[in-house]
Amino acid sequence: MPKELWKGNEAIAEAAVRAGLQAYFGYPITPQTEILEYLSRRMPELVRAFVQAESELGAINMVYGAACAGARVMSSSSSPGMSLMMEGISYIAGTEVPAVLVNVMRGGPGLGNIAPSQSDYNQAVHGGGHGDYPRIVLAPATVQEAIDLMGLSFDLAEKYRMICMLILDGNVGQIMEPAEMPEMQPVANRNFDWATNGAVDRPRRILSSIYINPPDEEATNFRLAKRWLEVQANEVRYREYFLDDAEFVIVGFGTAGRVALSAVRAARAQGIRVGLLRPITVSPFPFQVIDELAVRARVFLVAEMNMGQMYNDVRIAVRGRVPVEFYGRTGGIVPFPDEILAEIHRIAAGRLAAEADPRGAWLARMEAAR
Amino acid sequence: MQKEILIAGFGGQGVLFAGQVLAYAAMDAGRVVTWIPSYGPEMRGGTANCTVVIADEEIGSPLVKHPPVVIALNLPSFDKYEALVQPGGMLVVNQSMVDRAAKRSDITVVFVPGNEIAEETGDRRLLNMVMVGALLAAFPELQLDDVKAALKAHLPEKHQKLLPNNFAAMDKGYEVAKGQLETAAV
Known part of the structure; x- marks a missing residue:
């Protein structure tokens, strides 16, 4: 495909569409709003799900639900909005379902400002939601890299049943650069063997992040940690x-x-x-x-x-x-x-x-x- | 080769689009290019600027402290960026919006009565294209015809009818700047 001049945020949105994004749930916040705005037009045009939720809390829990059904799903926000999503992020991690999130970071802490920042590194990489959970975090520096990583993020999230987050400073969201989009991938029904997508002619499945019995929770923590060792061995990029x-x-x-x-x-x-x-x-x-x-x-x-x-x-x-x-x-x-x-x-x-x-x-x- | 252009003015003066036109032209010429905006929270009337970097290899920083080329569309931008242009660089000033002469003599300063030219051409909103034309009088990295071709190639169909006026605005800016540069060189 020929190169076109793409703005970072819009490029991410289109790259997600081309990767077969089935559902987007979000809430506007600068300097990320172009992602949501772009998808509010593009997703209905392709008869895919787009919901501007009532809040970031609503959005992340809609992501959680769609992820449990095995859909290619994402949300995006900027720093203060991301903080609001953290409870849901922990639940998604604890339930071991794949979800893709984009944080276009702005100056903080608190309400901060709308200028570019990288101050959510610790939140994305080390902290965020409660509990012991690994997550994949990608940090593109150019529009082309953002496009390529957006596609990859869905594959990684699904392969490892894990949250994959892109962190961009506002500059990467706002910059325009010539970039090449991948071909449109058809929306696929991946039919994961864990997905709660309708128990017809098969036993019922239950997805949850609750393990009342401590040994069961420890087994879950060990399972997540083992999966993370695999990610560390295979997915480092620089x-x-x-x-x-x-x-x-x-x-x-x-x-x-x-x-x-x-x-x-x-x-x-x-x-x-x-x-x-x-x-x-x-x-x-x-x-x-x-x-x-x-x-x-x-x-x-x-x-x-x-x-x-x-x-x-x-x-x-x-x-x-x-x-x-x-x-x-x-x-x-x-x-x-x-x-x-x-x-x-x-x-x-x-x-x-x-x-x-x-x-x-x-x-x-x-x-x-x- | 790497060259940076900073365009600054009020929101609503077409600063961001002027930069995009140059970015499209650079891309179509096979160059590596970045365009990055910086503006206040206001939709109109606040400060707005953008930086375009044109290069032959992977671009590092999309922002530079001392750009070699600046287009200043109003007095605050003239005041701020006259001090920051690289020695030997060029500053293209919208004369319609400033009330003073240049202070520096180690840079080339071109004064273009952009608002008047735009209005004479048919629309005050053509200011940005007048100033882009003026820049191209002394910017060998891009040719006037290439920028026109890029504008034609990337302007949505419904706006194509505006092309003749936009081209005329670029031509007039180009001529005024060329005339000044030639006079200065004598």
Whole structure:
């Protein structure tokens, strides 16, 4: 198919349609509303289900119901709306049904603002709903990647009977880039052997997240954990740039990763041996490649649009062997390449934080520059 | 090759669409391109700007602090971005909405009476196309004809009747800017 100029949010919506999305339930919130708006036109046109729910709580529970029936289903929201969905997300995870969610992240906490942010990393990757549940989290940086990952997310969710969430900062939702859409996949009746889709000529099935007997709940937790080991072994994805001979390694996802790429190119032009690792799956996190890079790199720099959330995962992988520095912008501010280039110059000159956690020194530098 | 263009003005002046026209032209020319908006919560009257990056390879940041090329459609944008244009860069200013001369001499500043030209051409909403035409007088990465072809190719059928006026607006902006650049070069 020829390339067309697509806006991130609309591209995601069309990519979901082409992946055979059967039902969408959502509630409007900036900077995500174009997904819902696009699907409100496109889904009825294809005689598929679209409901603008009464609230995010309503939407996520409609997703839960459709997922139990084995439908390809999704919802999308932005940070505060995602928080409202967390109870339902935990129930979906506990019931072991597949569902796809998109969070177009904005500045927070609280009501925050509508500007781009990556501050829901911890919520998506480590936290969110209650209970011990794994989930797959994909972090596209470009419109093409968002399209490709949208299609993949349904396959992953169904394969592992797990939530698959795309986290985009508002920039990826609002940017327009030439991109190629996949062919339209027909809507398929997948007839999963667990789906509660009408017990005709077969025994009744029950889907639930309730296990009153603790040993049964423990067995469920073990089953989820074993499935997660499989995901970790098979589904890690990332992009590498200039890492072959890199002494300094930048790690950044989404837009922060893109911005870092510009800084890395500029530093390379000045003869600095710096490279970039851009995680695409932030859950499962690319621990192993960072573990390997930590053997030969001198310093890591994590660049994020938050206060240092993925930072902790990078530090786990580096295991204290080399310093891991941090640079972030928050509150809905997107860093310019110049800022990350200045950080590359700082670490290349050996001006590293004295403390074990460099975020104190980073904060002091940021406040001094205000 | 990588070149960044920042277009800034009030919401309602056609800032975002002007950038999209350039992005379509770049895409049709086989280039890698990004278009990204930035605007306040207001529908009209607030600040609006967009950045278009045109390149030959994968684009990193879709935003730059010091763009080489800026189109400023009003005084607040002129004030803000005159200071940020790269040395040696170009600033195209909508003269109809500003009341001062340029302060910098290390950049090329082109003044185009965009509102007047747009109204003479038949519609004040043609302002953005006048300014795009003016930019193309000194932007070798895209040709005027390519931008016109892109507008024709991507404009929905129901708007195709607007093409002649849009082309005329681009031509006039182009001529005014070309004239100024040639005078400056003498």
